[in-house]
Amino acid sequence: MDAKIRLFSCILNRFLLFLLVILLCFTCLPVLAQPQTERVLLTVDLLQERLHNPVFEDGKLFVDLRFMVVDLRPENGEFASQFYQLLRKELSKTGSGKSLGLDLSDAVIQGDFVGSDLGIRTSLYPQVISPSFSPGEQEQLAQLKGVCLQSLGLGFASGRDCKSLLGTQSTASSDIYVFRGGLTIRRTRFNGMVSFANTFFLQPVDAEGAIFQGVSNWTETRFSRTVNFSGAVFRQSAQWGGSIFFDKADWKLVKFQNGVYFQGSSFEDNVNFTQAVFTGLAKFSRSQWWGNTDFSQVRFAGQVQYTRSHFHGFLLLIETTFEQAVTFRAAQFQQPVTFRGASILNQADFSDVEFSKSAYLNVSGLGFNSNQAKFLGNPNQIGKMLVVSSLQGNQSVLRNLAQNFRSLQQIGDVNQLEYTKQQLRLQELTHLLTGININSASPETLIRLGFNFHQVSAIISRRELQPFRDKTELLALPEVDFNTYIQLNEKLMFGEPLLVGGWLLHAWTWLCLSLLLLLSGYGTSFWLVFGVGIMAIAYFGLVFWFIDRLRRFRPVAILPTTDETIAMLTSFCCLNLLGILAVFRNSENPWLTLMCLGLIIVPIPLFLVIRLYQGGRYHNQIHVTYFTEDSSMRQLRLLIGRLPVIPRYIGFRDRYLSILWEKRWNWLNYYDFSMNNLLRIGFNDIRLRDEDVPGIISSLAWYEWSLGVLYITLVLWTLSRTIPGLNLLIYLK
Structure with missing residues (x-):
């Protein structure tokens, strides 16, 4: 029985405690709903009291006008006049060396607010600047001159202060207003127009969350310290033309609901x-x-x-x-x-x-x-x-x-x-071919890469359950920290490992794509292709001239003349210089382009030439040139289907005669032969004879001709991409 009574008493006490808590909550809610601070209408007496009792904020003195209603409407003109007069007088004082700021946070400004009237009117002309400014303030004002000089070329130096600094005399129209202290207008509501035109702020301006219902005029305003307008709202147009911000400016989350004009402004930070x-x-x-x-x-x-x-x-x-x-x-x-x-x-x-x-x-x-x-x-x-x-x-x-x-x-x-x-x-292909696939890499490879033992164990356990499909899955592992992920991300591959056949296919694609990018900019630069072709023509022309004219020194020397040698070497250098200039002007990686071209045209011909001179030449017609020309006509020809060796048919052989060794311009024939092979164009149809010619020389000619097939294809493809409509002309032909 006693146990039941105690249980009932406990339940009753808890119920009464619950009712008491509910009652207290409902009683306190109206109190909590009331604003913490109600706004007070600012009067002259209250203003004087606040002026005589400034407050410290962040180590600086401020006139505390927070949560005030400041009525500056025309019908309250007497108060407005005294408001500007009293504030201007106090804000202009230096006192103990600390300038006095103005704090209007959470206030409501009714009517137009001409903030520039609160500053000291002065000229920045050095001879007439107000002596009341401290050396530090004068230094702040002087830094404007450098900005004016920088901006002179862009037309910024039309402001009043810039005219004073850069001019030879001071006029009343060039005066500005200097606001010595800080300005804090956090969450302040301006119901009318706001004007701080031609004002120089020497201290920070904090307008976070301020609301500007009317037009805002900040034309040619200078901010020597930080500016904070984050979260501010400008419901009408805001004029900031010609303003200068010497320090950081924060406009995060600001809302300009009408036009905003920053033309001619300068942001120094x-x-x-x-x-x-x-x-x-x-x-x-x-x-x-x-x-x-x-x-x-x-x-x-x-x-x-x-x-x-x-x-x-x-x-x-x-x-x-x-x-x-x-x-x-x-x-x-x-x-x-x-x-x-x-x-x-x-x-x-x-x-x-x-x-x-x-x-x-x-x-x-x-x-x-x-x-x-x-x-x-x-x-x-x-x-x-x-x-x-x-x-x-x-x-x-x-x-x-x-x-x-x-x-x-x-x-x-x-x-x-x-x-x-x-x-x-x-880049993707390079990464695919050289990267380490995380799904197939051995533990030793992963450790050498930079993972520790615990990370490798976690990776192996994870990929046994399911392979990694992308890099985000690696970062999801608890053992892999972000720094390790950043360091090794570019070295890893994700997805299915490549088989040998797939790897070779991608390698072939990589090689072809690299050649197209280096030699033609992937068909985007005709002049790059032209430069590459000029150097190839010059090189093969020199090679064929060398093996045709320099055959032996003894017993009877077969050598070119001195004049011909000079002409050939000079022309070779000039053509290569022209090609190099074209490559360097049109290639993003000119050295790689030259290296790529060298690997294509130098090793095989050089090897064949060395073998030719190592074995010597002991054939018939040793004193006759290897090259013949179609002597039936002399004209510029397009030789698309031409082969480098003369045909066997006797009727054609009668038309092909040996090139003229004894002529002083004979060296041009070798360039013509090289052009025939590479560009399929030439002034004469020059070919190799098919009798008593070393096989190495024929191999050289066919090698250049094979490169010519690829080169002319590259030229036509590049032209079709760079000249609109040319591709249609080519296809119709």
Whole structure:
């Protein structure tokens, strides 16, 4: 019985405690719902009290006007006059060496707020500058001169302060307003117009979360310290033309719901506009960006203009959306521009843009539909500036950009994109052939690669259950840390291991693709093909002249004349110089191109020539040239189906006579023979005789002729890709 009573008492106590907690919660909710601080209407008396009792914030003195309602409407003109007068007087004082700042956080400003009236009006002309400024403040003001000089060429130096600094005299119209202390307007609501035009801020400006209901005028404003407008809202147009930001500027999450104008502005340090929203026109024309500029995840609903702007640092446009046209016409880039994951829904204009040697446009993952949007740029230039990090995931990007340039009839840029695509394909093939497949590598190989014993054990256990399909599955293993993954990612292959046949097939593809890229830019550069051909013609011409004219020294010397030798060697050097110039002007890897060409044309002919002179020549007609020409006509001929040896039919033999050794211009015949073999074109149909000719010489001729088949195919393919409509003409022929 006692146990039941105790149980009932316990349950009753818990129930009463529960009711008490519920009652307390409902009682406290109305209190919690009330704002912590209510706004107070600012009066003259209250203003004077706050002026006499400044507060410390982050080690600096501020006039505390937080949570105030400041009525500056015309019907309250007397208060507005005293408000500006009293504040200007106190904010202009230096006192104990510390300038007094203004804190309007969480306040509501009714009517127009002319913030420039709170500063000291002065001229920056050195002879008339106010002596009340401390040496440190004068140094801050003086740093403007360097910016004015830098900007003079771009038309920025039209501001009042720049006129004072660069001019010879000071006028009242060139005066500016100096705001000595810091300005804090966090979450402040401005219901009217705000003007800080021609104001020089010597201390930081913090406007995080501020709301500007009316027009904002910050024209020709100078910010000597950091600026923070993150989360601010501008409901009407915001004017920032000709402003200068000497320190970092933070505009993260800012919302410009109308037009914003930064034309002629200068940003001396890093700028952050991430996740900002521009609803109206955004004008950044003739602006200078000296630090890194971050427009990542920004939404531009209106047009964007960066015309004639200079970007000296990195420009980040990662996952940025351009719903209307964006213009970079005549802009200059000193560092890379990143469009990774960005979306261009209308038009991007890069006409007349200047890129430094280290600058390019990274368009990896670019959202671009060529049927709806356009990507404009200078023909034969913009395509070279477009870069993607890898072929995987970017094939549609390259395809859409190629369709865009094809619709604009910029064939050179289309070919450049194809060249970029094939370069990435070559990188993938190289990685495929040389990388270590994680699904087939032995434990010893993985350890030598850089994995520790526990990581290798985890990898083997994982691949026994299921092979690794991509690199993300490796990172998912708890034993593999991120640093190890970053170090070894480029050395590993994922997926099914290659069989021997598959490896050989990929190796053959790699070889052919490498030759096409090095010798013709994958059919995108005719002048590169021309340079390669000129050097090959000169080399084989010299080889055939050498074996035909220099036969022996004894017993009776058969040697070329001195004049002929000089002419041949001089022409060989000139032709090679011409070819080398063409290669270096048109190849991205000229030394590799020359090495590749050398491996094709030098080893085999050199070996055959050495064997020829080692064995000697003891045949009939030793004093007669090996080369004959069709003497029935002398004209420029197209010799597509010609073979390097004269035909057997006696009727044709009567037409072929030996070339004229004794003529001073005889050395030209060897170049003509080389052109016949490689280019299938020549002034005479020159061929080898088929009697009393060493087999090595015939082998040399057939070797060059075989290379000529490949070379003329390369020439025609390159021409068909670089000249619109020529491919149709070739096919019709």
